[in-house]
Amino acid sequence: MLSIKDLHARIEEKEILRGINLEVKAGEVHAIMGPNGSGKSTLASVLAGRADYEVTSGTVQLNGKDLLDLSPEDRAREGVFLAFQYPIEIPGVSTINFMKTAVNEVREYRGLEPMDAVSFLKLMKEKMKLVEIDESLLKRALNEGFSGGEKKRNEIFQMAMLEPSLAILDETDSGLDIDALRIVANGVNKLKTPNNATIVVTHYQRLLDYIVPDFVHVLYKGRIVKSGTKELALELEEKGYDWIKAEADAQTV
């Protein structure tokens, strides 16, 4: 589904991704872990098409299509979804209105008729239940005055509405209490099908108790320095990142 080859990216003059290689197949959950500043969030942003980053070399393909050539909206329409680490507050735009626009823009791209109000409402109610979010929240201005947990739940709600083939969760666990974490993780798990894939970017192993990964990769200094299964995450939790840093630094010397 997703194939990243030798991806290099920088912001201004600083190179942050320095040769990422990653293959993600349909039905898989991949966790990207790593110490602060290792490039985890940059990778998520670059995949979603944030303009601040310049891709200097490498390729990213989604279902055979070159992702890097596409605008952020077209990437979303092709099935990429980024759950933001810090979802922005947008006064004056309600989540419902925004989602109506987004869902229909995606449908139009795929050559489908726009969804009528009744079907939209039905879909919305169904997805609301899935992520345990209240309708009153969705009628309010997007994320405005939402708590951290509400914002993240809203992200997963939007993900449910858009049904992406590739979901990238950027530190979705940051700042969540255990209940919020459980609700968010439950939502993600319920949305999992054999046809989609999830990349979970996180600093802590905790989230992976709830969203169980098939593969765990450790990012350090802009490269994936170690890959393994969920046991790797447990090992990291126990021993921290220093041993991996030491290993990786020794190899480059």
Added chain:
Amino acid sequence: MTTELKESLLQHFNTLEKTSSALLTDVRKEAITAFQDLGFPTVKHEEWKYTNLKNTLAKSYAIESAAALSAEDLKSLTHLPIDCYKVIFVNGIFSPALSSIDGAEATIEPFNAGNQEIVQANFGKKLPYNDSMVSLNIAFAATGTLIHVKAKKHVKKPIVCFYLSDVRTANVFAQPSVLVVLEEAASATVVEMNRSLGSNTAFTNAFTHAILKKDAYLEQYKIQNDIDNSNFIHNTQIVHEGKSNSYTTTITLNGGLVRNNLHITLDAEHCEAHLNGLYLEKGAQHVDNHTLVDHAMPNCYSNELYKGILDGKSTGVFNGKIWVRKDAQKTNAFQSNKNILLSKEASVHTKPQLEIFADDVKCSHGATTGQLDPEAMFYLRARGVGEDKAKKLLVHAIAFDVLDKVKHDELRAYLEQEIEERLK
């Protein structure tokens, strides 16, 4: 500055003096002298630094010309999907015959011998400073219009003043003058809209003077959505003579050069004034909002929110003065002006001016100018919303922030629709 228009206006005044009634003679003579001395404002006047009338004044105009509007023209020009009283002005002159004001809980009539006492006592009085455009209007206000609401009367439907210009055959200069007097505990909603028919230039210099007695309540809306060739100057003076409240909303969607002078005097304790404004500009539009809130007495409250969204090569001006006089202790005065520039060629000049002479007051102001938030744009786009639609969503959000404050439901729905249309 001497212009052809100035000369012909002075001439016209002298002709009128020989023929017209003695209404407002003194105040009008004073006004024409003031106008003669000051002339039309130029960019050398501090208050007109960014709004240049030169091109507008370079044209020839028919003054107070009569117009024959067909029933159909009138219908399309005064179309408004809300239940209201319609007060029709054609080329600046009130036409009772074309208006539909039957049953209004207010007296709506031309200045005349019967109402001259109330007109003379109020019209053109207590202006905060000399502005030659106001003087010019007053000089010709023998043909003014009175909207008078008696004590304890509530006008149930909005009174909508349509300032129509018929510019099918010539450029037209028009000067509607309106005096609104709300007696004790009276309330009314007054809407003012300017619309033109034809493709020549409409140049309108309107003056609305509102007097609010004790416990009066005024809701005022200015909806400016005219042809590109419409140059519109609207001078508004609201005087809170007794403890009273006013809500003023100024919405500019289309036109050529638009200048709004909105002056509010809080001349009694415990008054409240709310000023809201929205200007959506594109092309070569120029919109200038000059507001002044004069806190003359203690314990008053004023709150002002103006937002601008500018595209194309349009220019905007916001100048917000707040005066808090020495005696006006316990004043609460707030002001905010926010601008979004959608194109590199659009520009806006914003200047808050607070002059505070009392020491126990709460005042704040803020002005910002920027682009649409790139983070918000990315967020919307990352969910599949195209760049254009994302822009529109954000622009809508800004506009609706001001619309939220429109209290009249039907009017708000109408404005929402007009803005929707305008942003298409």
